[in-house]
Amino acid sequence: MNDATVQLILDNLWPMLKATVTMTIPLTIISFVLGLVIALLVALARISSIRPLSILARFYISIIRGTPLLVQLFIVFYALPQFGVIIDPFPAAVVAFSLNVGGYAAEVIRSAILSIPKGQWEAAQTIGMGYATTLQRIVLPQAARVAVPPLSNTLISLLKDTSLASTILVTELLRVAQLAAAPTFDFFALYGVAALYYWVICIFLSAVQGRLEARLDRYVAR
Numbered sequence: 413m414n415d416a417t418v419q420l421i422l423d424n425l426w427p428m429l430k431a432t433v434t435m436t437i438p439l440t441i442i443s444f445v446l447g448l449v450i451a452l453l454v455a456l457a458r459i460s461s462i463r464p465l466s467i468l469a470r471f472y473i474s475i476i477r478g479t480p481l482l483v484q485l486f487i488v489f490y491a492l493p494q495f496g497v498i499i500d501p502f503p504a505a506v507v508a509f510s511l512n513v514g515g516y517a518a519e520v521i522r523s524a525i526l527s528i529p530k531g532q533w534e535a536a537q538t539i540g541m542g543y544a545t546t547l548q549r550i551v552l553p554q555a556a557r558v559a560v561p562p563l564s565n566t567l568i569s570l571l572k573d574t575s576l577a578s579t580i581l582v583t584e585l586l587r588v589a590q591l592a593a594a595p596t597f598d599f600f601a602l603y604g605v606a607a608l609y610y611w612v613i614c615i616f617l618s619a620v621q622g623r624l625e626a627r628l629d630r631y632v633a634r
Contacts (some may be wrong), residue, residue: 417601424592424602428585435502435584440571443506447513447570448563454518455525469518476515481598482576484508489580505577513570522561525553557628564621568614575610585609 457469476484489504499507528551536546580589589602 416596418598420592420598421601422630423604424589425605427592428588428602428609429524429589429603431583432613435577435582436571436574437613439502439505439509439574439582439584440567442511443574444513444567444570446506446519449568450510451517451521452516454514455521459525468479473515473518476512476582481508481512481573483580484512485576485580486598501577501582503538504580505574505582509570509573511575512573513566519562519565520559525551526561527555553628557625560621560625562629562630564617564624565604566571568617571613571617572610573593575605 454469454472457465458473460466460469485505485508488499489501490510492499532550532554533546536550539548574584575586577584578590581587583591585606586603589606590599593599593602
């Protein structure tokens, strides 16, 4: 590695870190939280006894899982303006990523809810608990423990997928690396730094996952 490359890396460590903190991480967190809300609603619709609702949820999941995330991103940012819906790059990325997480996480949450024995639903009903109360106080806390590992994988995948936002001009981590490397064509060095940043964040998220699993263990009936 020559002196020019070292200087290029040193000059861009802070701008890339800044893009990570101000764009990549917020984009990941906002999209994941909104995606979880969508996923919970879709999962409940999916297991609902109301057939049209269940069919609609199945259709949504099928569309999301059957199309590439990049295509979904392009539809939100490039295609919707043809119908008069113009969204700035960052909100467009949030919309696309949230919908994508919603489709994938819905199946995770549905499986987690269905993993709770029916006897617990019946026991709650015998003491007068309604559907919403049973869901909130008994089922979801236990389902959360089951869902944490796959949802953590979804979050880590989402973090890496945010690099696709560079294709709609969101100045996130990868976009900053691209712009900085373009004048010298020294892409290897700055892409390597970007990979290092993604890796460090993934290690942190994995550590959080472990602590969360241990914390939620107390809600699991054994």
